[in-house]
Every structure is written in C-alpha cells, then in structure tokens.
Amino acid sequence: MKTSRILIVEDDPALLRGVSDNFAARGYHVESASDGERGLEKARKLKIDLVILDVMLPRINGYEICRYLRQESFAMAILFVTAKCEESDALLGLGLGADDYIRKPFGIRELLARVEAVLRRSDIHTKGVEGDDESSIRFGEFVFDPKSHRLTKRTGDAVELSPTEYALLACFVSHTGRALSRDDIMNEVWGYDSRVTNRSIDRFVTTLRKKIEIDQARPHHIETIREFGYRFQA
Numbered sequence: 456m457k458t459s460r461i462l463i464v465e466d467d468p469a470l471l472r473g474v475s476d477n478f479a480a481r482g483y484h485v486e487s488a489s490d491g492e493r494g495l496e497k498a499r500k501l502k503i504d505l506v507i508l509d510v511m512l513p514r515i516n517g518y519e520i521c522r523y524l525r526q527e528s529f530a531m532a533i534l535f536v537t538a539k540c541e542e543s544d545a546l547l548g549l550g551l552g553a554d555d556y557i558r559k560p561f562g563i564r565e566l567l568a569r570v571e572a573v574l575r576r577s578d579i580h581t582k583g584v585e586g587d588d589e590s591s592i593r594f595g596e597f598v599f600d601p602k603s604h605r606l607t608k609r610t611g612d613a614v615e616l617s618p619t620e621y622a623l624l625a626c627f628v629s630h631t632g633r634a635l636s637r638d639d640i641m642n643e644v645w646g647y648d649s650r651v652t653n654r655s656i657d658r659f660v661t662t663l664r665k666k667i668e669i670d671q672a673r674p675h676h677i678e679t680i681r682e683f684g685y686r687f688q689a
Contacts, residue, residue: 458482458483458484459483459484459504459505459574460483460484460485460486460501460502460503460504460505461478461483461484461485461486461503461504461505461506461507461570462486462487462488462494462497462498462501462503462505462506462507463475463478463485463486463487463488463506463507464487464488464489464490464491464493464494464498464506464507464508464509464512464517464520465487465489465507465509465512465536466489466490466509466511466512466513467509468489471487471489473563474507474563474566475487477563477567478567478570481567486501486503490512490513490514490515491512491513491514491515491516491517491519491520492514492515493514494506494508494512494515494520495515495520495523495524498520498524498529498531499524499527499529503531504531504532504574504577505531505532505533505534505570505573505574505577506520506524506531506532506533506534507534507536507566507570508520508521508533508534508535508536508553509535509536509537510535510536510537510538510544510548511537511538517535517537517548518547518548518551521533521535521548521551521552521553522551522552524552525551525552525615525617528615530617530618531577532554532573532574532576532577532617532618532619533552533553533554533617534553534554534555534556534557534569534570534573535548535553535555535556535557536556536557536558536559536561536566537556537557537558537559538558538559545658546658546661546662549658549659549661549662550662550665552615552617552620553617554573554576554577554617554618554619554620555569555572555573555619555651555655557569572645572646572651573618573619575646576618576619576621576622576644576645577618592628592631592689593609593689594628594667594676594688594689595667595669595675595676596608596609596610597609597614597667599624599625599628601625604621606621606624606667614666614667616663616666619644619659620659620662620663620666622644623640623644623659623660623663624663624667626640626643626644627676627677627685627687628687628689630687631687631688631689632686632687632688632689633686633687634680634683634684634685634686635684635685635686635687636683636684637653637656637657637683637684637685638684639684640656640684640685641656660677660685663677664677675688676688676689
C-alpha cells in the first residue's frame, strides 16, 4: 500500500510540529517548511501527494504558491489552512486550483478527515473513473477522456484540473442529463462521511464552470436546479 507524502507549509512552529507529528503517527511520510519560499522549493523538487498550505506565509504567500504550482502543471492535491473567513478568500483559493480549505482554529481529527477525503479524490484523478473502457465524451469545445483522465479542448490544448475538479466533472459526465442533488454529488465526490457543506459544493461548481463555460451567467453545460442541485448537459 502506498504511503502518501504530505508537505506541510506553516510558519507557526507549534502548529507545524503538532500537525507534522499527528500525520507521521498515522503513517504518512511528512515533509515540512516554515516559509513560502522553502515550501515552494520542496513542492517542486519532491514527489508530493498533498500540500497543506497556510495562506499567510513569509516570503511567498500560499495563494502565490498554489498559483505557481498549477501554472507549472503540478497535479498534487492542495488544501489551504486559513484564518480568513470571507467567502471571497475561499473562492480565490479554489479558483487558483486548491482542492479544499479548512479554517483556523481546527481540530486535528477534522484536518485528518479532510486530507483523507482529498487524497481519495486525488487517487480517482490518478487512476481515472470507473468505466475506463468507455470512449471519450465530447461537450462543447471539450473532450473528456476517462482512459487518460484528461480534459482537453478540441484544439488539443489541455485544461488543467485539480483532483477535486476532475472528480466533480467525472461525476457530472457519468450522470449526463440526470438531475443530481447536492447530497448525490457530496456522496460520490467527497464521500458520505465528509463534512463538506452545500456552499462548498457550490463553490467548486463555480470554479469548474470558469474552466468549461463560455458564459458563467448563463451556463450551458452545468445547469443549476433551484433548491435542489445541478444537471450536466453534454
């Protein structure tokens, strides 16, 4: 069984030590950094499965680290840890390619559960979705290929998706034309034991729409069903 390698980037020494020790005690291979510059260097050089990333860091902040990694096509999962509580801050992080976020102060059990859920989605992203023998699915100007677990434009240009964005799109594509409640989406993408909220699901849908919809005000592919959920149209 593969041991996941986690990078924790946090400038609070006590918090960094506590989180690192808890993950190491549960069998994870843990790397750490106390500033953004060192964290970005390790993320680039080491084979990292998931980054736990504080937002407010010396030298380079967490948002910039996430931006750099996604621009350079690094596919590791990213979970933001932030003391900021504004919805716009969460949307910014998700829009940059993060897979989830958790607010300070948090309990270690909640953080462990979030990390496990993100790693499960990342594993789906790596291995592909069920039905890998299916042909590619075309919608609009895009081609979704379960065999190579990639989303490309018809021009051949790749569309970079975070593991959670991929899992969410795979969920929609596998249920094309079906009305999915937010509970349906949560159970399939995050798992029944996840603490994700309806608002969090809506935020991820918003970030996915930015990548596949021409007009987000009038989405063509991901239709909102008021007070229920969403329907995907190919």
